[in-house]
Amino acid sequence: MSIFLVVLLAGCRASAPTNNHTTRANGEIVVSAAVSLRAAFQDIGNLYETRIGTKIKFNFGASGVIQRQIEGGAPVDLFASAGAKQMDELAARELVDKETRRDFARNALVLIVPVNAARQINSFAGIANSQIQKLAVGNPKTVPAGQYAEQLLTNMKLLPALQSRLIFGEDVRQVLDYVARGEVDAGIVYATDASAAKDRVRVIDTARGDLHDPILYPLAVIKDSRYKEDAKRFSELVLGPEGQSILQKHGFLSASTR
Numbered sequence: 001m002s003i004f005l006v007v008l009l010a011g012c013r014a015s016a017p018t019n020n021h022t023t024r025a026n027g028e029i030v031v032s033a034a035v036s037l038r039a040a041f042q043d044i045g046n047l048y049e050t051r052i053g054t055k056i057k058f059n060f061g062a063s064g065v066i067q068r069q070i071e072g073g074a075p076v077d078l079f080a081s082a083g084a085k086q087m088d089e090l091a092a093r094e095l096v097d098k099e100t101r102r103d104f105a106r107n108a109l110v111l112i113v114p115v116n117a118a119r120q121i122n123s124f125a126g127i128a129n130s131q132i133q134k135l136a137v138g139n140p141k142t143v144p145a146g147q148y149a150e151q152l153l154t155n156m157k158l159l160p161a162l163q164s165r166l167i168f169g170e171d172v173r174q175v176l177d178y179v180a181r182g183e184v185d186a187g188i189v190y191a192t193d194a195s196a197a198k199d200r201v202r203v204i205d206t207a208r209g210d211l212h213d214p215i216l217y218p219l220a221v222i223k224d225s226r227y228k229e230d231a232k233r234f235s236e237l238v239l240g241p242e243g244q245s246i247l248q249k250h251g252f253l254s255a256s257t258r
Contacts, residue, residue: 032059034082040250062171064142077231080219083144101220103255108191109207128161136187145172149188151212192251
């Protein structure tokens with residue numbers, strides 16, 4: 001059980017990933033990916049469809065939720081996770097083709113507030129002593145961003161003081177929306193999400209990388225995929241110069257960046 005205290009935000013609707021169990025057309029590949037990859041992967045998908053001719057059905061959601069879908073037999077061809085843990089667990093169950101696994105991007109954690117926030121917050125270190133009453137984070141049971149946030153707050157020795165103020169989002173974009181709508185005082189999200197919503201939220205601080213595990217994004221072809229070659233071609237595009245350029249345009253760092 002997580003050491004976070006589960007606090008529900010009344011009146012807020014959880015954003016669920018696309019249902020991955022729907023019937024797909026012949027020759028169409030299913031790419032299940034962390035929701036933080038939505039904009040970048042849609043751009044890469046458009047390039048892929050134009051160049052290869054194969055259609056892609058995207059399923060975006062929390063990496064832990066997608067992991068459970070794959071474990072349940074959902075027809076997925078390629079999985080792109082926001083954390084190594086989910087991919088490691090699928091690999092341990094021999095559900096992914098281990099030879100196709102690659103890290104393809106890196107991210108950072110940031111502290112955000114609503115763009116017109118009145119409360120004064122200067123850094124992660126000042127959260128516990130601030131007037132923040134509600135701090136939104138991803139649910140660490142299923143959301144890698146929440147797992148990294150848990151590590152960060154634990155290593156900064158801030159968790160005990162903040163436990164009763166935590167609001168869980170079911171994916172990182174829901175956390176972003178809570179902050180943007182002013183339903184919480186602050187939130188912890190990926191730098192890429194904050195950048196995409198810079199007209200709605202303001203970045204206060206960026207977490208030191210040594211206070212949490214590296215935020216690496218791995219991808220791999222699903223072992224029982226019927227369209228392995230097409231899935232491998234999409235993976236190659238993501239890893240190649242054009243895919244990497246698109247990811248960097250959306251704020252992601254190279255997987256090799258330290």
